[in-house]
Amino acid sequence: MKKLINNVDDVVRDELEGIQLAHPHDVKVSLDPYYIYRADAPVQGKVAIVSGGGSGHEPMHGGFVGMGMLDAACPGEVFTSPTPDQMLEATKAVSSGAGVLHIVKNYTGDVLNFEMAADMARDEGIEVESVVIDDDVAVQDSLYTAGRRGVGATVLAEKICGAAAEEGRPLSEVADLCRKVNDNARSMGMALTSCTVPAAGKPTFELGEDEMEIGIGIHGEPGRERMKVKSAAEVVEILAGAILDDGVIGSGDNVLAFVNSMGGTPLIELYIVYRDLHRFLEGRGVTITRNLIGPYITSLEMQGVSITLLKLDDELTRLWDAPVKTPGMRWGA
Amino acid sequence: MKKLINNVDDVVRDELEGIQLAHPHDVKVSLDPYYIYRADAPVQGKVAIVSGGGSGHEPMHGGFVGMGMLDAACPGEVFTSPTPDQMLEATKAVSSGAGVLHIVKNYTGDVLNFEMAADMARDEGIEVESVVIDDDVAVQDSLYTAGRRGVGATVLAEKICGAAAEEGRPLSEVADLCRKVNDNARSMGMALTSCTVPAAGKPTFELGEDEMEIGIGIHGEPGRERMKVKSAAEVVEILAGAILDDGVIGSGDNVLAFVNSMGGTPLIELYIVYRDLHRFLEGRGVTITRNLIGPYITSLEMQGVSITLLKLDDELTRLWDAPVKTPGMRWGA
Amino acid sequence: MNSVGLEEVLAWLREAAARIEEQKEYLTQLDSAIGDADHGINMNRGFKAALERLEANPPEDIAAALKSVAMALIGKVGGASGPLYGTMFMEMAKAIDGKERLEAADVAAAFRAGIDGIKARGKAEEGDKTMIDALEPAYAALQEAVASGAGVGEAIAAAADAAARGMEATIPLVARKGRASYLGERSAGHQDPGATSSHLLLAAAAEAWGS
Amino acid sequence: MNSVGLEEVLAWLREAAARIEEQKEYLTQLDSAIGDADHGINMNRGFKAALERLEANPPEDIAAALKSVAMALIGKVGGASGPLYGTMFMEMAKAIDGKERLEAADVAAAFRAGIDGIKARGKAEEGDKTMIDALEPAYAALQEAVASGAGVGEAIAAAADAAARGMEATIPLVARKGRASYLGERSAGHQDPGATSSHLLLAAAAEAWGS
Ligand SMILES: Nc1ncnc2c1ncn2[C@@H]1O[C@H](COP(=O)(O)OP(=O)(O)O)[C@@H](O)[C@H]1O
Ligand SMILES: Nc1ncnc2c1ncn2[C@@H]1O[C@H](COP(=O)(O)OP(=O)(O)O)[C@@H](O)[C@H]1O
Ligand SMILES: [Mg+2]
Ligand SMILES: [Mg+2]
Numbered sequence A, B: 001m002k003k004l005i006n007n008v009d010d011v012v013r014d015e016l017e018g019i020q021l022a023h024p025h026d027v028k029v030s031l032d033p034y035y036i037y038r039a040d041a042p043v044q045g046k047v048a049i050v051s052g053g054g055s056g057h058e059p060m061h062g063g064f065v066g067m068g069m070l071d072a073a074c075p076g077e078v079f080t081s082p083t084p085d086q087m088l089e090a091t092k093a094v095s096s097g098a099g100v101l102h103i104v105k106n107y108t109g110d111v112l113n114f115e116m117a118a119d120m121a122r123d124e125g126i127e128v129e130s131v132v133i134d135d136d137v138a139v140q141d142s143l144y145t146a147g148r149r150g151v152g153a154t155v156l157a158e159k160i161c162g163a164a165a166e167e168g169r170p171l172s173e174v175a176d177l178c179r180k181v182n183d184n185a186r187s188m189g190m191a192l193t194s195c196t197v198p199a200a201g202k203p204t205f206e207l208g209e210d211e212m213e214i215g216i217g218i219h220g221e222p223g224r225e226r227m228k229v230k231s232a233a234e235v236v237e238i239l240a241g242a243i244l245d246d247g248v249i250g251s252g253d254n255v256l257a258f259v260n261s262m263g264g265t266p267l268i269e270l271y272i273v274y275r276d277l278h279r280f281l282e283g284r285g286v287t288i289t290r291n292l293i294g295p296y297i298t299s300l301e302m303q304g305v306s307i308t309l310l311k312l313d314d315e316l317t318r319l320w321d322a323p324v325k326t327p328g329m330r331w332g333a
Numbered sequence C, D: 001m002n003s004v005g006l007e008e009v010l011a012w013l014r015e016a017a018a019r020i021e022e023q024k025e026y027l028t029q030l031d032s033a034i035g036d037a038d039h040g041i042n043m044n045r046g047f048k049a050a051l052e053r054l055e056a057n058p059p060e061d062i063a064a065a066l067k068s069v070a071m072a073l074i075g076k077v078g079g080a081s082g083p084l085y086g087t088m089f090m091e092m093a094k095a096i097d098g099k100e101r102l103e104a105a106d107v108a109a110a111f112r113a114g115i116d117g118i119k120a121r122g123k124a125e126e127g128d129k130t131m132i133d134a135l136e137p138a139y140a141a142l143q144e145a146v147a148s149g150a151g152v153g154e155a156i157a158a159a160a161d162a163a164a165r166g167m168e169a170t171i172p173l174v175a176r177k178g179r180a181s182y183l184g185e186r187s188a189g190h191q192d193p194g195a196t197s198s199h200l201l202l203a204a205a206a207e208a209w210g211s
């Protein structure tokens, strides 16, 4: 394992110290328990938005703390859900009395820990709503299973809900918007290489020199299918094809197309994938009206890409375009 | 070789098509010859800034075209300098009559091709100044050699000169600023892994499972020294130590600290490196007053990091803070 | 043993922590086949923290001891197993609140409350390939032993045996809950890590209360 | 052969392009040791474009042919070698402008002008571990052969041999120009890719004009 780290046990703490030193005017960092929050929190009268999850997906979530996006983020150990005490402290630190939205990715660990935290926060008199994001079409959805994973739509939901909260909208509306984003977004990812969890010290899975894994999660979980490496255009067809097959997005729709690097795939490849995605969607009658291209929800140094499509209407488009000022996403400010 | 591409010969063209499709309001792309330019070019009365170089370093340079930074960028094939015809056409496309600054990284290929282009542009009556960036302390400087390479300072020079041009300053002043940035900036990089040039199909160099290469360039060129992998703090000491040893930056200085991913190193590691850099510089009496952290001048999917320090004064700080709106760097707009 | 007091409960927790530390790699290895390779690391972090807590603030009674463990697990484990085992210990604490010693029937009632807590939180049923598949058969055996008049030691030994059988029976199952469920059919053929750690906890009790 | 005309020049260029295509991987491999692994790719792209240009717009005379190659190399190769070889062909074209056939002395004069063009642009001297280290000895041998009355074929064969020796002599050198110079002492022990492609160009001429 080759990584620019010091001690495997200190990876998250060292990173948090770096974030604090790098962005002192924008965010504050609590080291016990771990959470990152807006330097100007709590923002009076504003619904606060808290998210979190295992580390290793940077810039998500800590890089999205700031004006127009998250009020706080709770990082767990690498790929391990954070604990309720972190979420509770973060919730208390950013709550201004207007209520707090927890945006939770659908992994059993994240869901359960956030549930306990929400219960504890309510016990302390804070109004909390939780929305679970589950946009990954690689996983079969069913009432009887853990359901689909939360992936790329999380980034979009955090941006859009952040803008709505900034406008002063009430908790119920911000939560409804979060559900709307989740209902209208679908994702699928793939990997060319595995990643290595620092504490594990070796790659989570092995892929042959000519193989790729389709339907990968963001924790190095195995995917839907392993196959021979294909061209960017073919990969786009598999990923975006599965998204459209899911039925939520189709001909005539305007979408936000989010082409995400899993961490190790460089921008030059993302633009090629975007070109092919644009062509593919054009052929299927879907129009890209907004896009996001880059490493935003990653899996350490994994090479690969995920595609998220979000069906847009005027409201979502306006909120997407609204100013945002965070270390990981910034425009209009 | 595993990459998300179609045909190895089409990598740059496919990428340029993706850039055009992704940012139609910000940039225009010429496919014959290749160059990317501001959608609103030429900007009347403004000095135009043109840069360029081999592809594979994205977002540099194409991602830096837009308000407050470059007017045009000329991408060559992967790691191969672009050709004079591209530079000439780009220069003509963005020239408003106020003169054009060519920002050139010090590689024989870039320098020679830009020289020919500048001659041709002058023949057509366009006033051109060229500034060569050579900030890489990994390379011994000498009158008798090709000199130091241009690396991270290029990104900073493009931002700062872009802001000055936007203010309406004349060509000679913008060029002087570029030289000032170059004189006050020093860089050094390292790699944990090699990169693979698509057309070559295999890694440029081989590194053992426990080795790193210190003093690497941005084209997969071998570095100053190969050694066993060290901790982030030790790597920082080697890189930043070499920069300070060069003598331009020292105790009492305020600096912009730029921690750059070579492409495959994820953000979590960059923040750890930043933490260690902050500590190291503090111990040497150097104060970080601005920072830039992320993949800005990359080497395809190479894992590794480079550090650039730029000594700041009020003028450079103000120009750094000025609004910029490009696909790869954006704030205040 | 016919009933257990604070000393015996603490002995159980120490034995459990020791076994988890010992089996850390094994649990993680099971989790790497159908999960994310952290179950042993998570459980060990949590039980180490629990023992530290118990030593730093010696509990007044059994309920306080179980509650302290619950807080340690909730605060230190993370992942799915942290809140689940944390809830289990919290519900067990509530069920025996105020009691100085536990008869076999008290142990069964506490165990029932603990399992119900896990199920309420995790929504898993028997057959979903989770810790429930070790815990439910264990409870059934415990309850049966209590009904036939067994003491704590005998009853918990029966429960531990049943947990071992339940744990092994997870091997052919297709996971419907937790991270392994993403694998669908590919999850069959592997023993569930959570069912394995549940068995460890019961085997530790059988050892601690055995004589 | 005692003199060469347009046909022979075109035959040389075709032979050169074929050899470069054939040796593409080898040149790139040499460049990967002390450069950026693209010299073969660059040269092949340039010479392919040159041949296409020559076919699309058949040149009227030798100067036009050389100029066309120069434009193709400048426009298609990029990197250091593009402007350098481009300049070389441009200067050679100027040196023999208007000539229908080239005697050995004309070839030598053109070659001298080409090398001077490269040196003016690239500022490299002999011993810097560049193409100059193949080209200068080749010129010296060519000039000597001309002085002793050799025809074009014989003279160019001598030049190619000298280029081969010059190319091999780059191996122990420490680079002072081009990308290899960044390696400092580590550049020693490797043959310079540009010197190798220069030898290829001369060997192609020797082959094309050999009989
Ligand atoms: N919904 C659930 N109900 C009961 N047990 C569950 C549930 N989800 C997961 N588990 C148990 O948790 C174990 C995994 O724990 P662990 O690896 O620590 O957490 P994570 O899956 O978050 O990494 C599984 O083996 C399974 O027994
Ligand atoms: N200043 C120079 N003068 C003469 N030849 C040079 C000079 N710099 C580089 N070269 C030659 O160019 C060759 C490399 O060409 P190439 O790989 O195509 O370009 P780049 O180095 O830009 O990738 C070197 O092997 C060397 O022979
Ligand atoms: Mg986990
Ligand atoms: Mg090159």
Ligand SMILES: [Mg+2]
Pocket (backbone or CB within 6 Å): C031, C035, C036, C037, C038, C039, C079, C179
């Ligand atoms: Mg796990």
Ligand SMILES: [Mg+2]
Pocket (backbone or CB within 6 Å): D031, D035, D036, D037, D038, D039, D079, D179
């Ligand atoms: Mg080269």
